[in-house]
Amino acid sequence: MTTVTGTQAGPLPATQAPAGTGRRVLRGLAHDKGAVASVTILILFILMAAGAPLLTKVTGWGPDTLNPNAINPNLGGEPLGHLGGISLAHPFGVEPDSGRDILARIAYGARVSFLIAFSATILTTTLGVVFGMLAGFFHGWVDQVISRLMDFLMAFPALIFMIAILSALPSGNRPLLLVIVLSVFGWPYLGRVIRGQALSLTERDFVAAARVSGGKTRHLVFREILPNLLSTVVVMASLSVPGFVGAEAGLSFLGVGVTPPTSSWGQMISSSLQWYSTDPLYFAIPGAFLFLTVLTLTVFGDRLRHALDAGEAA
């Protein structure tokens, strides 16, 4: 999953970001139909995730409340009624066998999905920026060590290795473990780009001017170089979020990600494997949520990059 973010984000122009850029970019996004549509859907999903406890209180069905009245024990636990047991009480139907409410499980699954994806993005971005800047700014042996480490991590068969680690680790706080493992293998893709840009920025005249006029290292790094990398960081970070959503779902699908009783979309699809021919909605609903989330996040990241490019060119 992480390769996708790595290869998509080619060399971005190291341009300066003046103060008015932020507003111009926002205005550009507001006029962009694709961006507006995807942000609207994302906000709805995030509201659903945040309001999950409230939602289950309103409907009366929690994510782990069994409902034996909604399933048919004579048919092996098949949901009663058409379309996977869709009814007023259960708008998305119920889970076969247990009769748990799918809406509640989707909402709680969204929480896990967003929590892991956003935390992994924050951690990856922090690691990538810090190590990329260190390597690009200090050259020499610091650069050598960090660059070799990045090469090494990127040569890893990350998915298989994550599976190996996650299956070996004892069950503890699974979401936290996932965030750490995803980030450890994710940061070199941003780190490498940041290193390259920092390397060329340190040679530029305005940095040299700041240096000779007595600027301290901290000033050079935070005031002169970092602001110029901001748009790269924002674009790469936002484009990595859908990758993490997909990775979490994939790992949970394989049984090494989020484990029961915590509900997650990947896990729901995995347990729908034995039911898909008789109750197709049981995989179609979490599948559609997963697809829409990844799609809207990708569109948003893409449009953001366009808006930033346009904002800087203006």
Added chain:
Amino acid sequence: MLRYLAIRLLSGAGILVAICFVTFAIFFWLSPDPAVAVCGKTCTAARIEEIRHALGLGQPFLTQFWDFLRGIFAGRTYGSGADLVHCPAPCLGYSFQTSQNVWEMITQRLPVSATIAIGAALLWVLAGIVLGVISGVRENSWWDRGSLLLTLGGASIPSFVLALALQYLLVVVLQVLPFPQGVSFTADPQLWFESYLMPWVVLATGYAALYARLTRANVIDTLQENFMRTARAKGLGPVLILRRHALRPALTPITTIFGMDFAWLLGGALIVETVFGMNGLGLMTEQAIQKNDQPVIMAVTLLAAFFVVIGNLVVDILYTYLDPRVRIAAR
């Protein structure tokens, strides 16, 4: 060139040993006692002690790692006294679950996974490049917009969702395809093709979308180069320009990514094989994960790393031939 090759080979071998070490260390310190896993349900403390001795689990970490590494190249012998088990090279140990030789398990299942991987790779390269070239040449046309929409959807749909949707539609509802099974080509070519069709499409979709985007961007960039203007000024036709001048610089970067992606395929095969129930390396790994069968998981991790390192190496060497600038730099 020879020096370059030697350096690349050495660093590849170094990475492999390092991955071996890290994987071994993780399993050594983090996972539950393998002796208990081997012993099974009817188990006594004495039996566990026996197994621990036979597998050499009482040894210090580095000794065990050295034995494991030596086993891969020279084979090793487990146990002592009467019940000696010799494991010939390359020895990756025995499965805790089935007591089978892990290397034999891998070689048995490799054909299925290789068929899925190679077929999917052919499909995605073909589909991705064709789509990308069309939309790059006809930028902003309806072709371009359609293919952009297609690639966006293709890149966003998780493979297991696509796999289940296809299987439900084509096999259960429309009944145009049979349930996939690992039949060999020589036994029944038609069933073979029909069985592998869905796995190929599912595995290829995400990559095809990515390649189409990259090809499009590269073609658009290349068409704006000065030498393209020269070619047009000479009066060459559009097809000839594309074939003789534009495609080589536009497609060379794709080679790099292809080598990497192909090497990473084992991970993708894992998910596809799990959904379609095809008995390849992926399904084997999935079952090993469920049962915490460490020797199998470790062997697959190493195999995947091996493919990545080899893939990188092949790409680097290939690149020196495709791109003259790299060839000179490497000298």
